[in-house]
Amino acid sequence: MLSTPYRSETTRQEEPSGPPQPRPAGRFRAVPATGRGRLIAAGAVCAALTMALHTWIPNGAFNLGSLFQTFLPWAGLSVPVLLLAAAVGRSRLAAVAVLAPLTAWGCLFGGTLTDKRSERPGSGDFTVVSHNVDEENPDPAGTARALAASGADVLALEEMSSKATPAYERELAAGYPYRSDTLGVRLWSKHPLNGVEAVPIMPWTRAVRATVETPGGPVAVFATHLASVRVTPDAGFTTARRNDAARKLAAAVRAEPLARVVVMGDFNGTAEDSALRPVTSQMASAQHEAGAGFGFTWPARFPMVRIDQILVKGMSVTSAWTLPATGSDHLPVAASLRL
Template sequence: MTVDARHAIHTGRPAKTAWQRGRLLALGSVLVALLLVGHEYVPNRWGNLGSLVQSFLPWLGLAVPLGILAALLRRSALAVLAVLLPLAAWIWVFLPQIRAEATPPGDLTVVQHNVNAANSDVAGTAEVILAAEPDVVTLTEVPFDLAEKYDEALTEALPYHQSEGTVGIWSRYPLKGVRPVDILDESWNRCLRAVVEHDGANVVLYAAHLPSVRVGSGGFETEERNAGALRLADAVQAEKDETVVVAGDLNAVLADDAIAPLTNLVTAPTTGFEFTYPAVFPVAQIDHVLARGATVTDVRALPRTASDHLPVVAHIDTPWS
């Protein structure tokens, strides 16, 4: 005798059918589908709820297998049918990212890595970076006492180097016009601008580390990061050179509308899920290489180093290629 039948005997009510059971499960599936297709309408109130939802948006797809399991346990045909809604919503939102596309190799290879101040394995980190054969490397969170060791490890392949604060740029090509960019305050330099000279053309490069976000008593705390993104966007928008590359740890996914002032100015690859943080089990891509006036044809995560972030390598198709 089923649980519903026993309940019907005790209560004197008829047992629920498969189409009557699991109404709450079905409602949950509907809500997940609405979040997927309407995430940009979730307000950034109540502790920046909108940014939090957008940061982990792909993982809402887990509602599908969990919903199917719960529906089977509940023996609810209604809940099984309702699970099709978040499945369809997830496919509609993320199909462009999972569709395989042939991409040109590009003519400028950039590696970005938050090396982590607690990472003392400079040689191992440099080995992973150089294996990608980069033309330019941007590093963030470089500890002051290891900056010289990173320079020694990278300078043979990338002889042109500039650092400021905890941010560094190493390049195969000459650098000019190097200066810090104030995106937080003058006491901590977290952004460096340089012009990379390549084949008689210029690429303006920003190596940036936006402030971290926290989940605390106030919810998803993003105010400093958002302010830094706005300052970085102002700097990029003011550039007169057409080709601009932004590489760094932005502490945000590109879907987060809170950093739209920056992401509206640049483009990124439309395919792939290259989660970069935390390195032990990546759940979000917060390390990026973006471009204006050029095309980032491909971004992929590199093997793990001793950092809590994965490095990423990007191939960029520049106007002169």
């Protein structure tokens, strides 16, 4: 007599009966590995195109173009993120696609990482320093001494408060006998200043122009502090006042009769921001020409963007650099020029 093999209740498997049960609503359905790879590859292509075509990003709603261009160097962080996603997804297609944003970032900023200084800092014919000294700076006297120690021929200081001005005048008097008497933005110089005048870019003084009588001839120097920008949920990146001030500054620079011109100060925007092109298109960035690295200046404790600029025309730049932190929330910027 044949017997049926015994099956334990713990090992017996119930055979499915009836029609297939539907998948519970809302349950995540895993994307096949090939699909994940394609999604990552598509993201890599989008990242590459966004970087390569950043000047085409419109400045309509929320000023997204200026916002992205301000932090454009940080777009390179998409490369390790995408590469990690490709590794987790085990997708060769995605890994290869990551070369696209890597190449785009390299074309934009690969040269920035090199040291382009042809001479040691301060060894040119004419050295300038610009610094937003911060009206809330707790140590204006110490900041003034640090700037004087740079040995620069001209200092352009922005966000000068009436309360702190006497400290700067006292500390800089010996080394910088010539100065402008403008408010908010001021110039200090080792060489005589002529033709000092406020440049009307805003209702109050946010720019000043002077002729510096250097041993190598006259140089027109503009010091400026463009309007501040804000990031708000309802309006996004608000830059209208800054952009209008930049256009007025650009008109003044365009009308400048001297061939050698320096424009420096707190632009509240980067040289890559297309909204500032009326000014930046006329001149060369000292940092781009002869700097080392990105030269980020703000915030001073952990610099993420370079919003403090030195632009030149009619002269060559031999070196550009940032100075050590002071009591300000910005780092000072410097450039040595060959007249």
